[in-house]
Amino acid sequence: MTTINLAPEALVAKVMIEEMFKVQPGETVAITGDSGSNREFADVLAKETAAVGGKSLILWTPKAEQDGEAGMKDWPSEVLTAALSHVDVWIELNSTVFLYSTIWETAFKNNNKLRYLIIGESSIPSLIRTFVGFDISILEQFLNKVKEMTMKAKVITITSSNGTKLSYETDLNYSFDIDSGDYSKPIFGTAPGYVNVVPKTNSMNGTIVFDMIQHADVYNTDNHLEFIMKDGNIAEVKGGAEAEKYKAYLASFDDPNLYKISHNMFGFGPNIRKLCGEIVEDERIWGGVDFGFGHTSPMDMPPLGQPAKSHFDGVVAKTSIFLDDIQIVDDGVVCHPELIPLTEKLLTN
DSSP states (O other): OOOOOOOHHHHHHHIIIIIISOOOTTOEEEEEEETTSOHHHHHHHHHHHHHTTOEEEEEEEOOOSSSGGGGGGGSOHHHHHHHHTTOSEEEEOOSSOOTTSHHHHHHHHHOTTOEEEEOTTOOHHHHHHHHSSSOHHHHHHHHHHHHHHHHHOSEEEEEOTTSOEEEEEOOTTSOEEEEOSOOSSSEEEEOSSEEEEOOOTTOOEEEEEOSEETTSSOTTSSOOOEEEEETTEEEEEESTHHHHHHHHHHHTTOOGGGGBEEEEEEEOOTTOOSOOSOHHHHTTOTTOEEEEEEEEOTTTSTTTOEEEEEEEEEEESSOEEEETTEEEEETTEEOOTTTHHHHHHHOOO
16 A cells, blocks of 8 residues: 655555556556546646556546536547557546447457556545545455445345335346456546445336436535336436426436436445545545436446436445344444454554
């Protein structure tokens, strides 16, 4: 674990390039971003890549209007796809993301050596909390244990004192995955600190009350937004004026698949104990959960995935999680006896 006294952005870059990706001499690292991204951080990542003998490629574009497939009209897709189909590492800093677009899907299809990480427009302080200051090997042990327990469950139930109460069935044909911070082998990587489950199609029912959600003014306000889930779909959006805005946002895509659940992440970021309003960090809040909607890659939901024009995520900050009748988290606190020893090693601050 890096403890060298560096500027924050240099520390994050060093951890990513040296400890997480373990970039080797001669490897090519692509760094993508747009006019809404942190170009200085891209340059720091490139400098760190050179320091370990790698070769950097910075690909910068104008900011697209929308994320994913809905952004394709704004990007030079053929050129980007050609480059990303041949690099060893791709770090996506885009503020409007390539994730789940045809560019992204084709790069993974063509490039079986690709080690990818998306961090979006995360601030440097958020990246410090998310990527620095924990033992990757211990986090990996913890997350794999939770994953193993989750894969044995037929029904997952999640509740929260904020009014969230729902359940869904699992499907072993779909993805169960983790990110611990080890991106040294081919991977669709996101920030470390979660166990991700793709629910069985048409099985999620109940209510989600969001403490934070993309494209809505909910975090740290009195605004209210909740989804009523029926058979895996958003059946109703409640919450007054904010709900009306969100209904309009969803309807603007004219895509029924945008209303479908995509994935559910259990958050276990060791240094993430409260919401900050940045989605990459907040998705990994310890003892919370994230729900993603819309596009799902065929990698996660074989064989065809769940094609949609976009993808968005929302967070419930403090939850209780039940795997069948086995409780692993109680009001944001890990409570299962097999998980507590590793939890104590991770939560040292």
